[in-house]
Amino acid sequence: MKLNKKFLISALCIVLSGSLAACSSSESTDKGKGSSAKTKITYWTGDRHDSEFVKETIDRFNETNKDNVEVELVIKGDDFDQALDMSFQTSEPPDIIRVKENTIQTFYKKGFLAPIDEFLTEEMKNTFPVMEDLNSFDGKRYSLPNYGTTMRLIYNKELFAKAGIEKPPTTLNELVEAAKKITEVGKSNGAYGFAQNFKSPSSALGRSARVIAEVSGYGGYGYDFKTARYDFSGYKPIMEAFKQIKDDGSMLPGVESLDIDPLRAQFAEGKIGMYLSFSAEAGVYQSQFPAKIEWAAAPVPSIEGNFNGASGFLGGQWLAISSESENKEAAWKFLEYMYDESVLQQYQENGFGISMVPSVSAVAAKPEVKGIEGFLPNKYDGVWPVYPTVPVHGMKSDDAFVKYLLSGGNLDSIINDLNTRYNAALDTAIESGEAKAEPISDFDPAELAGKYVK
Structure with missing residues (x-):
C-alpha cells in the first residue's frame, strides 16, 4: 500500500487522553491589574477536560513571565467553531486558538491561522514532528503536537452484570440487544441502556458513528480514500442501529438536548449503560465527575463483528496563533511556555494524555488513572489519512443523520442526497x-490497524 508516511508519524507516541476538570462557561485569568504596560492576549479553547491544568499553567505564566505578557483564557462550549467564525467577522478574534485534527484544515483555509516558522528554533523544529495536513500546510507550520486520543465503548459494569450481559458488544446487533436488556432491568431506577449527546450532532456522531465506521473499514467522515469520493452508505447500518435503540426506548430520555458533560454526569451516577467517547473519560471519572459505579472501556463494536479498518488515533496539533493577532510575538512567548517540555511532561503525568512528542514520551511517566488500561492502544487502533474538508451547501451530514434518528425519514434518500451534495x-x-483528492487505488484500511502495539 502506498500511504504517505505523513499519515503514520503518530507512531511516535502511544495515544491516550484524560482529564481532570471542566468548565461550561467562559473563564479568564486576571493578573497584573493596573499595569498599563502589559501586553494582553486572549486564548480561546473548546476543551474542558484539561481546563484546570491549563488555567493553572496560564496563571503561572502570567505571574512569572519577564515579557510583561498577560493571557486571558476563554473556554467555549460546543459552539466554539461558530463563535470563532463570528469573532473574525466582527474583527475581534482571539490571539491564540486551540486547533484540532477536524478543525485545523478548515481554519487554515479560512485564513484564521498564522504560520509560526519564523519563531521556531532549530531545536524546536527537530523536537516536534511535522504532520502534513494536521499541523503543516504547503510547507509551513501552523501548530505543534501535544497529545492524542483513542476511542472506546465506555460501559457500566454493574448494569451489565444486573442485565446478565457477560461481555461488551462487538456488533451493532449486540449493541442494540445490550441496550434493551439494560433498560429492562434499570428503567425502574431511571437507568437506560445507551446515550449520546445529540445537542451537538457533530460531537455526538464524531465520538460514536465515526469510529464504528472506521473499524468496519469505512472512512469515518464519509470519504472513500480508494475512490476519492464521498460515500456515506457505510453509515446506513450504524444509523439503523442507533434508530432502533431510540425506537426501543433504550436510549436515555432527553438525548436531543443532551450535552457531553451532563451525559457524563448521568453515567457517573449509574443512569447510563453504555456510550462511545474519547480516552479523556478516564480522567473525567477520576476528578470531574467521580464515578459512583464500576465502569470500564472496551473496543468499539464494528458493524458485523469484522474489523476491516482501524479505530482512528486523533491528534497532531494543539495551539495556533491567529492571523489577525496584533501581538503575534507576545502570543509566541505564551506558546513557547506551553510547549516547554516540562509543561508537556506534566500534562502526561497528571493524566491528561500521553505525549505525541518523542522527547517527552521518552521520559514522562504513564499516568495512574483508574480505567486507563481500557484505553491503551490495541490491535484495532491506527492512523487514518486526512480527508478533504469541503464547504457543502445545505445540511451537514451529522445534522442530517441526527435529524433522522430523532424524527425519522427515508435513510436511503438522506444518504443519496448527502453523497450528491458532498461530491458536488x-x-x-x-x-x-x-x-x-486523488484515488489511492490500493488503499486497504485494515492495514492501518495495530501498527503501534508494542
Whole structure:
C-alpha cells in the first residue's frame, strides 16, 4: 500500500487522553491589574477536560513571565467553531486558538491561522514532528503536537452484570440487544441502556458513528480514500442501529438536548449503560465527575463483528496563533511556555494524555488513572489519512443523520442526497484549488490497524 508516511508519524507516541476538570462557561485569568504596560492576549479553547491544568499553567505564566505578557483564557462550549467564525467577522478574534485534527484544515483555509516558522528554533523544529495536513500546510507550520486520543465503548459494569450481559458488544446487533436488556432491568431506577449527546450532532456522531465506521473499514467522515469520493452508505447500518435503540426506548430520555458533560454526569451516577467517547473519560471519572459505579472501556463494536479498518488515533496539533493577532510575538512567548517540555511532561503525568512528542514520551511517566488500561492502544487502533474538508451547501451530514434518528425519514434518500451534495462540493473545491483528492487505488484500511502495539 502506498500511504504517505505523513499519515503514520503518530507512531511516535502511544495515544491516550484524560482529564481532570471542566468548565461550561467562559473563564479568564486576571493578573497584573493596573499595569498599563502589559501586553494582553486572549486564548480561546473548546476543551474542558484539561481546563484546570491549563488555567493553572496560564496563571503561572502570567505571574512569572519577564515579557510583561498577560493571557486571558476563554473556554467555549460546543459552539466554539461558530463563535470563532463570528469573532473574525466582527474583527475581534482571539490571539491564540486551540486547533484540532477536524478543525485545523478548515481554519487554515479560512485564513484564521498564522504560520509560526519564523519563531521556531532549530531545536524546536527537530523536537516536534511535522504532520502534513494536521499541523503543516504547503510547507509551513501552523501548530505543534501535544497529545492524542483513542476511542472506546465506555460501559457500566454493574448494569451489565444486573442485565446478565457477560461481555461488551462487538456488533451493532449486540449493541442494540445490550441496550434493551439494560433498560429492562434499570428503567425502574431511571437507568437506560445507551446515550449520546445529540445537542451537538457533530460531537455526538464524531465520538460514536465515526469510529464504528472506521473499524468496519469505512472512512469515518464519509470519504472513500480508494475512490476519492464521498460515500456515506457505510453509515446506513450504524444509523439503523442507533434508530432502533431510540425506537426501543433504550436510549436515555432527553438525548436531543443532551450535552457531553451532563451525559457524563448521568453515567457517573449509574443512569447510563453504555456510550462511545474519547480516552479523556478516564480522567473525567477520576476528578470531574467521580464515578459512583464500576465502569470500564472496551473496543468499539464494528458493524458485523469484522474489523476491516482501524479505530482512528486523533491528534497532531494543539495551539495556533491567529492571523489577525496584533501581538503575534507576545502570543509566541505564551506558546513557547506551553510547549516547554516540562509543561508537556506534566500534562502526561497528571493524566491528561500521553505525549505525541518523542522527547517527552521518552521520559514522562504513564499516568495512574483508574480505567486507563481500557484505553491503551490495541490491535484495532491506527492512523487514518486526512480527508478533504469541503464547504457543502445545505445540511451537514451529522445534522442530517441526527435529524433522522430523532424524527425519522427515508435513510436511503438522506444518504443519496448527502453523497450528491458532498461530491458536488468536492468537485468545486478541486476545481478552485481549495482541495486535493486523488484515488489511492490500493488503499486497504485494515492495514492501518495495530501498527503501534508494542
